[in-house]
Amino acid sequence: MIDLLKKYKVRIIISVATLVSVVAITITIMTLINNEKTVISPDFAPIEKETYAEVLNDEETSKLEQQEGGGAVSLTYSKEVTVNLNDRTAELLFQNPAKSNQNMVLQIMIKDTVVAQSGLIEPDYGIKKLALLENVDLQKGEYEGNFNVLYYDAKTGEKAIVNTSIPISIVVK
CATH class of the missing domain: 1.20.5 (Single alpha-helices involved in coiled-coils or other helix-helix interfaces)
Structure with a gap:
């Protein structure tokens, strides 16, 4: 037993x-x-340049003054973004003029969710289109969101302490 x-x-x-x-x-x-692809804010700039980035050929090529260890940026952007669900892209206007001395990464945010993220945008480059992240599922409509701009030293690639959040309107079609 x-x-x-x-x-x-x-x-x-x-x-x-x-x-x-x-x-x-x-x-x-x-x-x-x-x-799912995790979107993080890396300590160093991504190596990949944004595929949709276009040269601006900005006539103003002199750099903004900056204090040692700091940075100076200039931005040109539109507060309106249109998302096309058919081709899963966001249409926008965002430029990093030549006078900036920082590289940038742009995130399009709805609430606390990153719906699109660029590769590296160097000075004298701009973008008019970004691909939506694979894991993003949006419904048609209007949303309030933000451009979250991450800055990186153009020489060292080190992430800046300060980022910018810009309120935007997003229309999903």
Whole structure:
């Protein structure tokens, strides 16, 4: 009788261990399959330049004055963004004029969610279009949002302490 109980205990322990292993493997696989692109604010500038960036050929090429260890930027932008759900792009106007001495990354935010993020936008470059992030699911309508502008030293790539948040209107079509 005691040998029979030991066999059942061993079977129960093996069954529980197997079940725990199957659950752990399932959770790992589901996490890998559903892994959404995480948008972070890196400490150093991304290496990838924005694919939609266009040269401005700004006539004003003299840089803004800056104190040592600081930065100076100039922005040109429109507060209106149109999102096209058919091609999953955002149409906008955002420029980093040549007189700026900081590289930038632009995020389009709705509430606390990043819906689009650029690659590196160097001085004398601008963008008129950004691709929506893969994990973003928007409904048609009008939204209040923000441009979140992240600044990076053009020489070292180090992230600046200060960022800018600009209120914008977003129309999703």
